[in-house]
Amino acid sequence: xxxxxxxxxxxxxxxxxxxxxxxxxxxxxxxxxxxxxxxxxxxxxxxxxxxxxxxxxxxxxxxxxxxxxxxxxxxxxxxxxxxxxxxxxxxxxxxxxxxxxxxxxxxxxxxxxxxxxxxxxxxxxxxxxxxxxxxxxxxxxxxxxxxxxxxxxxxxxxxxxxxxxxxxxxxxxxxxxxxxxxxxxxxxxxxxxxxxxxxxxxxxxxxxxxxxxxxxxxxxxxxxxxxxxxxxxxxxxxxxxxxxxxxxxxxxxxxxxxxxxxxxxxxxxxxxxxxxxxxxxxxxxxxxxxxxxxxxxxxxxxxxxxxxx
Amino acid sequence: xxxxxxxxxxxxxxxxxxxxxxxxxxxxxxxxxxxxxxxxxxxxxxxxxxxxxxxxxxxxxxxxxxxxxxxxxxxxxxxxxxxxxxxxxxxxxxxxxxxxxxxxxxxxxxxxxxxxxxxxxxxxxxxxxxxxxxxxxxxxxxxxxxxxxxxxxxxxxxxxxxxxxxxxxxxxxxxxxxxxxxxxxxxxxxxxxxxxxxxxxxxxxxxxxxxxxxxxxxxxxxxxxxxxxxxxxxxxxxxxxxxxxxxxxxxxxxxxxxxxxxxxxxxxxxxxxxxxxxxxxxxxxxxxxxxxxxxxxxxxxxxxxxxxxxxxxxxxxxxxxxxxxxxxxxxxxxxxxxxxxxxxxxxxxxxxxxxxxxxxxxxxxxxxxxxxxxxxxxxxxxxxxxx
Numbered sequence: 107x108x109x110x111x112x113x114x115x116x117x118x119x120x121x122x123x124x125x126x127x128x129x130x131x132x133x134x135x136x137x138x139x140x141x142x143x144x145x146x147x148x149x150x151x152x153x154x155x156x157x158x159x160x161x162x163x164x165x166x167x168x169x170x171x172x173x174x175x176x177x178x179x180x181x182x183x184x185x186x187x188x189x190x191x192x193x194x195x196x197x198x199x200x201x202x203x204x205x206x207x208x209x210x211x212x213x214x215x216x217x218x219x220x221x222x223x224x225x226x227x228x229x230x231x232x233x234x235x236x237x238x239x240x241x242x243x244x245x246x247x248x249x250x251x252x253x254x255x256x257x258x259x260x261x262x263x264x265x266x267x268x269x270x271x272x273x274x275x276x277x278x279x280x281x282x283x284x285x286x287x288x289x290x291x292x293x294x295x296x297x298x299x300x301x302x303x304x305x306x307x308x309x310x311x312x313x314x315x316x317x318x319x320x321x322x323x324x325x326x327x328x329x330x331x332x333x334x335x336x337x338x339x340x341x342x343x344x345x346x347x348x349x350x351x352x353x354x355x356x357x358x359x360x361x362x363x364x365x366x367x368x369x370x371x372x373x374x375x376x377x378x379x380x381x382x383x384x385x386x387x388x389x390x391x392x393x394x395x396x397x398x399x400x401x402x403x404x405x406x407x408x409x410x411x412x413x414x415x
Numbered sequence: 416x417x418x419x420x421x422x423x424x425x426x427x428x429x430x431x432x433x434x435x436x437x438x439x440x441x442x443x444x445x446x447x448x449x450x451x452x453x454x455x456x457x458x459x460x461x462x463x464x465x466x467x468x469x470x471x472x473x474x475x476x477x478x479x480x481x482x483x484x485x486x487x488x489x490x491x492x493x494x495x496x497x498x499x500x501x502x503x504x505x506x507x508x509x510x511x512x513x514x515x516x517x518x519x520x521x522x523x524x525x526x527x528x529x530x531x532x533x534x535x536x537x538x539x540x541x542x543x544x545x546x547x548x549x550x551x552x553x554x555x556x557x558x559x560x561x562x563x564x565x566x567x568x569x570x571x572x573x574x575x576x577x578x579x580x581x582x583x584x585x586x587x588x589x590x591x592x593x594x595x596x597x598x599x600x601x602x603x604x605x606x607x608x609x610x611x612x613x614x615x616x617x618x619x620x621x622x623x624x625x626x627x628x629x630x631x632x633x634x635x636x637x638x639x640x641x642x643x644x645x646x647x648x649x650x651x652x653x654x655x656x657x658x659x660x661x662x663x664x665x666x667x668x669x670x671x672x673x674x675x676x677x678x679x680x681x682x683x684x685x686x687x688x689x690x691x692x693x694x695x696x697x698x699x700x701x702x703x704x705x706x707x708x709x710x711x712x713x714x715x716x717x718x719x720x721x722x723x724x725x726x727x728x729x730x731x732x733x734x735x736x737x738x739x740x741x742x743x744x745x746x747x748x749x750x751x752x753x754x755x756x757x758x759x760x761x762x763x764x765x766x767x768x769x770x771x772x773x774x775x776x777x778x779x780x781x782x783x784x785x786x787x788x789x790x791x792x793x794x795x796x797x798x799x800x801x802x
Binding site for chain 2: 285289292293300301303304306308309310312313314316317320321322323324325327328331335346349350395398399401402405406
């Protein structure tokens with residue numbers, strides 16, 4: 107399934123599609139119904155709701171692919187957060203891609219609110235027309251953001267955990283893709299008569315990105331497992347996953363830009379599409395520091411110190 | 416991916432925990448990198464061996480329990496959770512033994528492994544030389560054929576040999592073909608440090624222990640049955656060993672999890688005593704170090720899962736070596752920040768942090784410096800050009 111989705115996105119969501127989303131009316135890819143057919147949108151919906159019947163590990167593996175492709179769609183909000191909350195009829199429509207559902211994060215800045223059918227605000231699904239949407243521009247031009255008049259006063263913890271987990275998975279995919287892009291560039295780009303990837307300073311930058319990825323990806327898988335199994339420390343595990351995935355993606359972007367040099371600093375080159383998505387997602391649903399603070403409360407303040415951490 | 420332990424694994428954990436709780440020495444033993452501490456650690460190793468906890472992953476005939484990789488990890492978690500002593504047998508049981516299992520003869524395994532596991536014979540490694548550190552293939556210590564005595568005559572100098580002043584035997588590489596260069600013409604020898612022609616000079620380390628040694632060899636006779644693997648093929652043989660040192664066999668997550676737990680305790684104690692005002696950012700450092708230890712644990716479980724499904728570790732083990740060694744430094748560095756002006760004390764209850772920090776500082780240097788490891792990652796994991 108993961109390989110099928112990767113293959114699909116490589117073919118149908120090349121950089122041109124991401125780039126087009128910056129300038130089209132919706133900021134979206136046009137691939138939503140086909141993502142429904144593939145089972146991505148209903149990955150968590152049970153088979154009797156025409157879903158894929160997958161678990162949270164399936165979810166993060168697929169979302170990692172959507173990150174790798176920088177797919178411009180509210181797929182985390184829809185597939186990770188909203189679908190598990192829907193009744194049978196809505197879930198069927200959501201799994202098929204006949205509905206698009208987005209979610210209001212604590213910031214009150216809702217991605218793709220104008221072209222969604224429903225917005226989850228707190229514990230309520232509401233129609234976007236009732237929310238007095240005020241458009242904002244994101245540094246990631248494919249991410250259409252809308253402020254709502256009344257941001258949710260509180261966020262359901264389970265929704266927050268699922269959103270943060272989903273975004274963490276996408277960040278891993280984004281980081282992996284930026285690393286791959288940069289390795290390829292460093293192998294081809296020659297200066298002083300040799301590929302720049304043969305210079306030790308460049309090698310060490312890239313090794314550090316590989317290191318950050320190697321030690322954040324398992325935290326994402328573990329958090330997925332903990333949510334799937336109702337582990338009592340699942341929020342702690344999600345926080346660890348999101349903080350490390352955010353840092354890995356930011357580092358990957360920073361190194362990718364430095365190694366590419368001036369060409370990476372242009373908008374003609376594709377790198378910025380991935381880098382800006384990483385900037386936006388690293389800070390959404392709690393940035394690294396915010397999740398670090400959650401971890402700190404769990405391990406340093408609570409009386410129930412997690413013994414088997 | 417299944418992250419639950421089986422009933423057998425839980426039973427194994429319970430058995431290990433119960434034994435360790437009863438038997439781990441209190442108060443902790445003095446450093447095993449000093450002469451008197453080493454002797455006490457050998458007694459501890461003997462007790463571990465007698466209870467069949469010394470080498471759980473080995474076959475039963477050599478004193479092990481045929482434990483799976485996962486059970487080995489569980490044992491390590493319990494060992495460090497219980498505050499178990501450092502393993503002075505580690506160079507033998509974690510570095511040499513895997514090579515013996517893979518490339519040794521049956522005679523060598525039968526003769527060497529049980530004594531290694533019981534600490535009756537302790538082993539140190541002889542890799543580095545004064546002019547061959549990161550560039551290990553530059554070694555010049557040589558081996559000359561002695562047909563009359565059925566062996567080889569070794570001469571030269573090895574250095575930075577951990578616990579070399581106390582150990583019984585040394586394993587290392589010597590140049591057996593004087594005309595060959597670099598990685599060729601080396602042979603892997605198992606050397607008796609009591610043999611004629613050997614002199615050992617202890618070298619005091621940064622932390623004050625005489626844990627280092629220089630080993631001088633002058634026409635030392637090593638019999639043929641102490642050649643490991645094929646003559647002139649020592650590089651290939653040695654790489655099997657360094658692979659396991661860099662990999663997960665030497666640095667199980669249990670050690671770092673235990674350190675992270677002690678760090679969190681230290682933080683809580685200081686918070687309760689109102690001692691944190693001077694350094695408001697230290698809390699973040701504690702949290703990040705904790706997450707690092709946890710990330711290391713899950714990366715290890717992930718790797719073990721793949722290994723148990725038939726995979727092998729390759730150059731990815733360099734990522735692991737970089738991570739644990741820098742993690743160990745961060746854990747201790749953060750503890751020293753918490754201790755503030757008391758961090759410099761090398762006596763009293765908290766002295767272990769300064770001691771541990773100094774030891775941690777060696778991690779990014781030994782077993783292949785982290786600069787070399789990052790090169791390995793770049794070239795062999797990411798595929799960047801060597802030159």
